[in-house]
Amino acid sequence: MYAYIDGKLTFKCPTYVVVEAGGVGYHINISLNTYSAIGNAERCKIYTWLQVKEDSHTLYGFAEEGERRLFLHLISVSGIGAATCRMMLSSITPSEIQAAIINADVALIQRIKGIGAKSAQRIVLELQDKLKKEGPDSLISMPLHNTIKDEALSALIMLGFGKQVAEKAIDIAVKKSDHDLTVEQMIKTALRNL
Structure with a gap:
């Protein structure tokens, strides 16, 4: 629904930010990776994903489009929810997650809090071919000016x-x-x- 929110960063902590755009303050849940990437900027552009549940609407935000695309791949895996994905992106970098999936490094994925052996194997099984097909670092790097x-x-x-x-x-x-x-x-x- 929302591709990104660009505005004034009014509050920032390791788990969420508040971005004011058009007079509205958006509460956006973020990973530690995004927290580090934002730095001390007064204005920021956060790529978002809206999770709609029966009892809540929750915005998740990402410093880069590639991190959001990796997040969307991860939540497509059965048994992996948005909170677990955020934990993954907070524990290791998106490029490390992508490399671990492509190289079937189940041990690295399993070291992330909340990810057991079966979940790590399921992530590799369901995403390895998709990420290999797209090529190395295709989720992480995105050209600014497409030809x-x-x-x-x-x-x-x-x-x-x-x-x-x-x-x-x-x-x-x-x-x-x-x-x-x-x-x-x-x-x-x-x-x-x-």
Whole structure:
């Protein structure tokens, strides 16, 4: 519902922040990773995810879009809730979590408070292929200025194609064309090559 909230940071503690935007103060739950990333900024942009339950609406916030995408992957795992994900992101960095999942480092994941052996194995089992398909650090790093090629690649990955396969198809599409392609043209041509 809310992609991000950009405003004045009116309160900050290790578990939540209050960001004032448009005269409204938003209480946003954060991880220690986000707390460190915000630093002493007076103004901040927090990427958000809204959890809607029968008895509450809770905003979770992240300093970077990549951290939010990793959080969304983690909560998709059966038995892993938002509080557990926040604990994971507070215990180790998002890049360490991603590397642990890709490398099947169950022991590292299991060291996080609240994660047992079965949960750690389930996380690796359900997310390893997804994260491998997207490529290393694809969740963590996100280009600020997307080129047409980057946007086409991102779209193909979202459609379920592996990063390397999609890159090859896009390269073929660019080579075959005798003029500059739009994003739509590049995606359509690449889909024909897949």
